[in-house]
Amino acid sequence: MKRKIYNDLLAWKNSSNFKPLIVLGVRQCGKTYIIDEFCQKEYKNYKKVNLLYDTDIIKLYASNGSSEKKYNDLKILLDFDFDQKDSILFIDEIQESEELISELKFFNEKHSNVRIICAGSLLGVKLARLNKPFPVGKVTRLYMYPMDFEEFLLVFNQEPLLEKIKECFSKNESMGILHNKAIDYYRMYLLSGGMPESVKSLMDNVNDYYNYDLSKLNNIIEDYKNDMNNHVNNSSETLKIRNLYNSLSSQLQNASKKFQYSVIDTNAKKREYILPLNWLIESNMVQICKCIKLPEKPLLGFVDNDVFKLYYSDVGIFNRLVNNDIKTIMLDDMKIYKGIITENYVANQLKALGIDLLYWRGNRDAEIDFLISTNDGIIPIEVKADENTQSKSLKIYNDLYHPKYMIRISLKDFGFKNNIKSIPLYATFCIKELILDKDNY
Secondary structure (H helix, E strand, C coil): CCCCHHHHHHHHHCCCCCCCEEEEECCCCCHHHHHHHHHHHHCCEEEEEECCCCHHHHHHHHCCCCHHHHHHHHHHHHCCCCCCCCEEEEEECHHHCHHHHHHHHHHHHHCCCCCEEECCCCHHHHHHCCCCCCCCCCCEEEEECCCCHHHHHHHCCCHHHHHHHHHHHHHCCCCCCHHHHHHHHHHHHHHHCCCHHHHHHHHHCCCCHHHCCCHHHHHHHHHHHHHHHHCCCCHHHHHHHHHHHHCHHHHHHCCCCCCCHHHHCCCCCHHHHHHHHHHHHHCCCEEEEEEECCCCCCHHHHEEEEEEEEEECCHHHHHHHCCCCHHHHHCCCCHHHHHHHHHHHHHHHHHHCCCCCEEEECCCCCEECEEEEECCEEEEEEECCCCCCCCCHHHHHHHHHCCCCEEEEECCCCEEECCEEEEEHHHHHHHHHHECCHHHC
């Protein structure tokens, strides 16, 4: 499966300011697969280790001795000279050794010629709770997400359709009869989500998607629940993490347009859920969307830290958690969940583009689902689940802030009318063409 992160890995390889690379992302989004493929294709000499099984490495770095001694002993232990030209070392499940994570600073400072990539399950959680010093400024971080819709179409060999979508986006032209075909693939994506194993199962049943194996997503959800048991401080925290995670579908429907601890439990207090909330964000199981008080540049300078929304990291997982079956999704019969599932889908697509999730709330119940910083200024994005696109929020926002144009993402075809750029849901990934460098947020 082709993944766009491969280009980022190539950029890291060719960087003149080399640092060890840490790849972070939610469990089962394909980190190990793509890193393994990259290392095999791009380097002559390659060694992969997994600290869940190669426990002698953990013991080595937990022992006494200088960094240089451990470095040389690691070569002997692995029977691999990663100092040699055109070589790379991939350490998977590196979260099992805090000492080795800390030693990445030594790799960078004393052996900057060495190519080393690290990844792991819940690595973000581990990095946030390290007892050892983190090698600040000595490593490069790269974030990976479930497959976005563009990657999904590539899996199904739909390059011509993909190019047509990009062309119509740039020209604001109708897709014509191909609009319905793209909508069909969009609904297939809602069914499987972007987890590679789930997408592969759908691909295997592309001619009869009613035979798609829902157990693939069920298994991922079970793995997530097991992580909540095995990678927390105590059983009380586990329960709070689960309760918070399970409350998300209700949170997104709540009229307040923000996350509320009282939705988890009427007696829930913020201070009791700070750690569980951070655990879910750091694990990448959820994606946080922060509220902007004033839509001006830089957007992140106007965040209201007490007001936010949470989305599931993958729309396929969301559909399984609310028990939407194959027929419900493919026949577009999601009823009360349709709006928030559509919004969750767009959030996932934007996040996969590296865009910070930000939204705006105004008076008179006005809310703009997402804000992005573009070459044309701050642009509001409204999300609609159907072709019915009437809304007062964009008008209120337009009257207040006069953006150069506005974006509405819905089931409608491409178009541009009344200062609103209409983008079909399947073309959300095209918004990357409008985005400024992230440093400008």
